[in-house]
Amino acid sequence: xxxxxxxxxxxxLPKHITLIAVSKTKPVENLKEAYDAGQRDFGExxxxxxxxxxxxxxxxxxxxxxxxxQTNKVKYMAKFVHLIHAxxxxxxxxxxxxxxxxxxxxxxxxxxxxxxxxxTKFGLSQEDFFHILNEIETKDYxxxxxxxxxxxxxxxxxxxxxxxxxxxxxxxxxxTKDKYGFTTLSMGMSGDYHIAQKHxxxxxxxxxxxxxxxxxx
Numbered sequence: 001x002x003x004x005x006x007x008x009x010x011x012x013l014p015k016h017i018t019l020i021a022v023s024k025t026k027p028v029e030n031l032k033e034a035y036d037a038g039q040r041d042f043g044e045x046x047x048x049x050x051x052x053x054x055x056x057x058x059x060x061x062x063x064x065x066x067x068x069x070q071t072n073k074v075k076y077m078a079k080f081v082h083l084i085h086a087x088x089x090x091x092x093x094x095x096x097x098x099x100x101x102x103x104x105x106x107x108x109x110x111x112x113x114x115x116x117x118x119x120t121k122f123g124l125s126q127e128d129f130f131h132i133l134n135e136i137e138t139k140d141y142x143x144x145x146x147x148x149x150x151x152x153x154x155x156x157x158x159x160x161x162x163x164x165x166x167x168x169x170x171x172x173x174x175x176t177k178d179k180y181g182f183t184t185l186s187m188g189m190s191g192d193y194h195i196a197q198k199h200x201x202x203x204x205x206x207x208x209x210x211x212x213x214x215x216x217x
Contacts, residue, residue: 002030003037005210013204014197020064022189022207024049028056030211035061041082043205047073054080066205068122071095078102084109085150085186085205088122090132093144100143107143110150110186113172115165117154126172133180148184148203149173153192162192166199173200 006021013019020043023031031042031053040060044050045067054063054077062082069084071092078099087093087109100107111132114123124132136146151169153162166187173185186203188196193204 002033002211005212006034006037006039009206009209016202017197018184018203020066020186020203020205021210022066022205023053023211024067024207026207026211028053031057034210039210043085043207047076050081051076064205074099075102078107079105081107083147083184086110086112086122087146088112088114088124090135093132093136093141097141097144105143106145108145108147110148110184111146113149113151113169115151115153115168117161117165121152121154123151129172133176146180146182148177148182148186150186152189153187153195155191159195162195163199166192166196166201170199 010019018041020041021034021039022043024043024045035058041062041064043064043066044053047065050063050065063080064083064085065077065081066085068086069092074095084096084107096107096109111129112123113129114121114125133146136144149169149172153165156162169187170185173182176182184203185201188201188204190206190208193206196204
């Protein structure tokens with residue numbers, strides 16, 4: 001069923017959009033089925049769970065940390081993580097740089113902007129966003145590479161509001177991508193990826209349409 005879901009979903013997805021299969025809470029067997037069907041990008045929101053799955057699965061998988069990251073946990077994923085999506089502080093940038101340097105690699109990250117109206121959503125203000133970019137440009141953080149932006153829209157049935165929030169992120173991405181060399185605009189999940197597509201996303205995070213309903217246990 002997972003392979004069928006994946007095939008069907010990818011058939012309707014434009015080729016330029018990277019699909020992150022959100023595999024949090026799902027067993028290794030489910031991920032292996034998706035892997036055997038050709039999926040290589042998987043998203044997790046808990047570092048320990050991602051580390052366990054990294055050890056158990058093929059090493060050509062691109063692991064995406066899509067959850068909020070605590071600085072004291074960065075060291076556990078530094079040797080293998082492909083992209084950290086939710087970077088929202090200079091403190092976290094510094095820790096990622098430190099751990100990446102120890103591993104002799106450069107870790108790609110996305111800066112998360114707060115575009116939703118919900119207090120539970122993390123993210124940078126535009127002022128803090130530009131402050132971080134200035135710090136990275138003027139100081140030695142050469143083991144961290146900001147490759148783009150990420151944002152999560154408000155969980156609402158109001159499509160106009162979602163469109164407005166995605167449009168804000170799209171405009172910021174378009175205004176800064178040439179100067180900073182950004183390539184990735186990550187926005188859109190199972191419930192709103194169709195709207196995100198209309199606002200320039202090239203990376204979406206989808207779980208339930210591939211793996212079925214999430215296991216909250």
